[in-house]
Amino acid sequence: MTELIAGALIAAGILFYLAGSIGLLRLPDIYCRLHALTKADNLGLGLLVAGLVLLTDDLAVALKLVLIWLLVLAASAAGAHLIAGQARRGEGP
Amino acid sequence: MDGIALILLDALLILVLLGLAWATLESRDPRRGVVLFIAFGLVLALVWARLAAPDVALAEAAIGAGLSGALLLAALRDEPEAGHDPSEPEPATPARRRLPSLTNWALGLLCLGLGLVVTWAFVDALSVADPERLAGQVMARIVESGVSNPVTAVLLNFRGYDTLLELAVLLAALLGILALGPERGGYAPAGPVLAGLAGWLIPGLILTGGYLLWVGAHAPGGAFQAGAILAAAAVIRRLAGDRAAGLPQGLALRALSLAGVAVFLGVGLALLVAGRPFLGFPPTWAGTLILAIESAATLAIGATLALAFVGGRPAAWDSPQQRRALDPTQVRNQP
Amino acid sequence: MTGFLAWAALALMLSLLLGLIRVLRGPSAADRLMAAQLLGTTGVGLLLLLAPVLGSAALIDVALVLALLAVVAVAALTGREVPGGQDRD
Numbered sequence: 001m002t003e004l005i006a007g008a009l010i011a012a013g014i015l016f017y018l019a020g021s022i023g024l025l026r027l028p029d030i031y032c033r034l035h036a037l038t039k040a041d042n043l044g045l046g047l048l049v050a051g052l053v054l055l056t057d058d059l060a061v062a063l064k065l066v067l068i069w070l071l072v073l074a075a076s077a078a079g080a081h082l083i084a085g086q087a088r089r090g091e092g093p
Numbered sequence: 094m095d096g097i098a099l100i101l102l103d104a105l106l107i108l109v110l111l112g113l114a115w116a117t118l119e120s121r122d123p124r125r126g127v128v129l130f131i132a133f134g135l136v137l138a139l140v141w142a143r144l145a146a147p148d149v150a151l152a153e154a155a156i157g158a159g160l161s162g163a164l165l166l167a168a169l170r171d172e173p174e175a176g177h178d179p180s181e182p183e184p185a186t187p188a189r190r191r192l193p194s195l196t197n198w199a200l201g202l203l204c205l206g207l208g209l210v211v212t213w214a215f216v217d218a219l220s221v222a223d224p225e226r227l228a229g230q231v232m233a234r235i236v237e238s239g240v241s242n243p244v245t246a247v248l249l250n251f252r253g254y255d256t257l258l259e260l261a262v263l264l265a266a267l268l269g270i271l272a273l274g275p276e277r278g279g280y281a282p283a284g285p286v287l288a289g290l291a292g293w294l295i296p297g298l299i300l301t302g303g304y305l306l307w308v309g310a311h312a313p314g315g316a317f318q319a320g321a322i323l324a325a326a327a328v329i330r331r332l333a334g335d336r337a338a339g340l341p342q343g344l345a346l347r348a349l350s351l352a353g354v355a356v357f358l359g360v361g362l363a364l365l366v367a368g369r370p371f372l373g374f375p376p377t378w379a380g381t382l383i384l385a386i387e388s389a390a391t392l393a394i395g396a397t398l399a400l401a402f403v404g405g406r407p408a409a410w411d412s413p414q415q416r417r418a419l420d421p422t423q424v425r426n427q428p
Numbered sequence: 429m430t431g432f433l434a435w436a437a438l439a440l441m442l443s444l445l446l447g448l449i450r451v452l453r454g455p456s457a458a459d460r461l462m463a464a465q466l467l468g469t470t471g472v473g474l475l476l477l478l479a480p481v482l483g484s485a486a487l488i489d490v491a492l493v494l495a496l497l498a499v500v501a502v503a504a505l506t507g508r509e510v511p512g513g514q515d516r517d
Contacts, residue, residue, distance in 0.1 A: 003429055010432075010477075014439045017470060021446035024466075030458045033450065037462055041469035048473050052480070055429065061485065065476065068492050071297070072472055075499035078290035079465050082506040085286070087458035098434035099481070105441045109448060116452055125460060131501050132451065132463035135471055138494060142475055147486035151493055159497030163504040170509060281508040290503065298496055305489070313486040322493065325500045332507045 006054040013047030016040050030087045038080040042073055106140050127165045134158030147313035148244045151305065155321035160398055163328050167404045170277050239379025240310040248315065249383045253372045257361070260353040260390060267350055267397045270405065276336070277404035283333035291333045298326035306391050310380065316353075316387040320394025327399035336408070338399050343412030346396065353393030357386050430481045437477040444470045461505050468498025 023036025049069040053062045113133040120126035134157040141150035193201075231243045231251065238246035248256050283291060302322040309315035331338035340346055360382055361372040369375065374382050400407065408416070447470065451463040475491035478484075 007429075007432055010436050013473070014436050014443070017440055017443040017473065018446075021443040024447050024450045024462070030454075030456055033459070033462065034465075037447070037465055037469075041466070041473075045469055045473050048476060052476055055480065061488065064488055064492070068472065068476070068488070068495060071492070072469055072495045074293065075290070075495060076465065076469060078286055079468065079499050079502040081286040082290075082502055083458055083461045083465065085284070086461065086506040087456065098431070098438045102434070102438045102441050105438070105445060109441075109445060112452075113448070125457070128460045128463060128505060129452075131505070132448070132467060135464070135467040135494065135498065135501075138490065139471055139474060142478060142484075142487050142490050143482075145482055145484055147484060147490055150487070150490045154490060154494045154497050158494075159500045159504075162501050166504055166507070279510050281510050287503060290499070294496070294499065298500075301492065301496060305493075308489070313489065318493070322496070325497060329500060329503060332503050 002054050006051040009047050009051035009054070013044040013051065016044035016047065020044065031084060034080050034084055038076045042076050045069055045072055103143065106136070106143060110136055110140060123169055124166075127162060127169065130165065131158055131162035134161060148242075148315065148318070151313060151318040152321070155318050155325065156398075159325055160321055160328070160402075163325075163402055167277055167402050170404070237376045237379070239374060239376065239381075239383055242309060242311050242313065242315075244313065245309050245315050245383070245387075249386060250374060250379060253357075253361075253374075256390075257354070257357045257372070260357060260393065263394065263397050264350065264354050267400060270401055271410065272406075274405045276407045279336045280332050280334055287333055291329050295326045295329055295339075298322050298329070302326070302391065302395070306387055309387065310384065316390040317394060319387075319391040321398060323391065323395030324398030324402070327395065328402050331399075331402065338403055338407075340396060340399055340407070340409060342409040343415070346407075346409055349392055349396040350400070351393070352396075353390040356389035360386055433477050434481050437474055437481065440470060440474045440477065444474070461502065464498050464501040464505065468495055468502070471498070 017040070020036050020040030023040060024033050027033050027036055046069055049065045053065055056062050056065070110133070113129055113136060117126050117129040117133055120129060134153060138150045138154040138158060141147075141153050228243065231247055234251075235241065235243060235246050238250040240246050240249070302319040305314035305322065306316060306319035307314075309319070327338040327340060341349065364373055365371050444466070447466040448463070451460055451466065454460055454462075472491045472495050475487045475494060479487040479491075
């Protein structure tokens with residue numbers, strides 16, 4: 001039963017990742033693409049982590065997974081902001 | 094069931110890796126090349142992970158992707174933007190590529206030939222029935238090494254001399270960087286986003302570095318990965334406007350850079366004095382000695398890579414008295 | 429279960445491939461900056477899925493390091509350089 005729920009969560013996570021990538025390809029503007037990339041991918045990762053937490057029976061591993069998700073959340077938010085700022089300034093590599 | 098999926102995964106990884114490598118190499122604009130190189134490094138870390146080599150994956154993610162990218166960008170500093178330099182004359186060759194010359198064809202064939210030879214050697218090695226594998230030999234004697242991670246055992250014990258020389262090479266590179274001239278230009282003081290990011294990222298990186306140093310004894314990790322992560326923390330500090338990159342000044346900075354080679358050499362010589370071979374750790378003490386050497390090496394590697402990002406002789410390298418002595422505008426006290 | 433996870437990892441790899449198409453084609457320079465961001469999230473997901481498939485718990489540590497270093501790469505790429513070398517204080 002746990003495996004079924006975990007599988008569903010992971011599948012949903014993958015769907016969000018794919019949605020993010022499709023958004024990356026199809027949206028017209030760098031800022032729109034940043035939205036798609038950051039938000040969809042982070043939500044996908046969150047669902048992925050939720051599924052993997054259900055599958056593991058080691059508490060340390062589960063906590064580490066959640067920690068990674070929170071780190072990626074904070075890091076992506078800052079990263080997206082920095083990229084958008086760079087795009088707005090019109091410079092950039 | 095997962096066999097097919099993994100094979101397809103491998104195929105896609107190879108495709109992405111080769112595609113990124115090609116795109117990196119054929120980039121006209123060096124900055125575009127650096128961005129693609131960072132992406133290439135991150136994908137390469139994924140490849141190492143897929144090949145069940147977590148130690149190498151850690152090193153690739155830390156050094157090959159993040160730090161190498163930062164170093165290349167620092168090297169590109171004060172370079173004119175591609176296409177914006179008005180003083181450069183119009184290049185003689187047209188924008189589209191010409192047909193490859195005879196030299197290019199010869200080089201291409203040579204590379205192809207080498208690739209075929211390497212592939213044949215690899216396939217031949219794999220097809221031997223009962224091969225003499227180094228991993229087996231290492232695992233047979235790992236109890237004497239003082240650690241349980243075979244990679245650390247090889248790096249710090251069985252082939253410790255090689256690692257000592259690697260640290261010496263890093264030191265030599267540092268001396269070269271210091272001889273290049275003054276440090277590269279700094280960065281604007283951090284805006285609120287970067288400042289907020291640095292506020293948790295720097296302590297997080299330091300903690301992760303310490304964790305990898307500790308865990309390297311029994312799981313993938315170790316001094317090089319930990320040192321690279323500490324250097325990444327220094328890089329963030331410098332990007333946020335701190336020209337000193339969080340490094341100490343004067344004598345402390347020099348001591349830090351020397352620490353890796355000094356402690357490694359010191360332990361080896363002390364063992365000689367104690368009657369054992371050079372770097373021949375006694376099995377009961379091996380774990381402690383390895384941890385001591387790795388700690389010093391972590392700090393040294395971190396300082397060295399951070400100074401590499403600084404890109405030259407930092408103002409902090411000389412102590413305040415030396416700086417006053419070197420400064421021609423200072424009035425000297427007459428005795 | 430590892431079979432399902434392996435297929436999930438393959439799907440993530442496809443997602444990465446699609447994203448990289450944008451990175452390579454992207455008209456503006458900032459599109460390429462998204463490579464580091466893309467790999468920071470998708471790469472982490474891939475590693476977390478591969479950890480149980482390959483039976484290597486260390487890949488979770490690799491995912492941690494990848495996440496941290498990807499954002500370091502983004503910070504380095506968006507650094508606002510102040511020209512000039514060492515100034516005499």
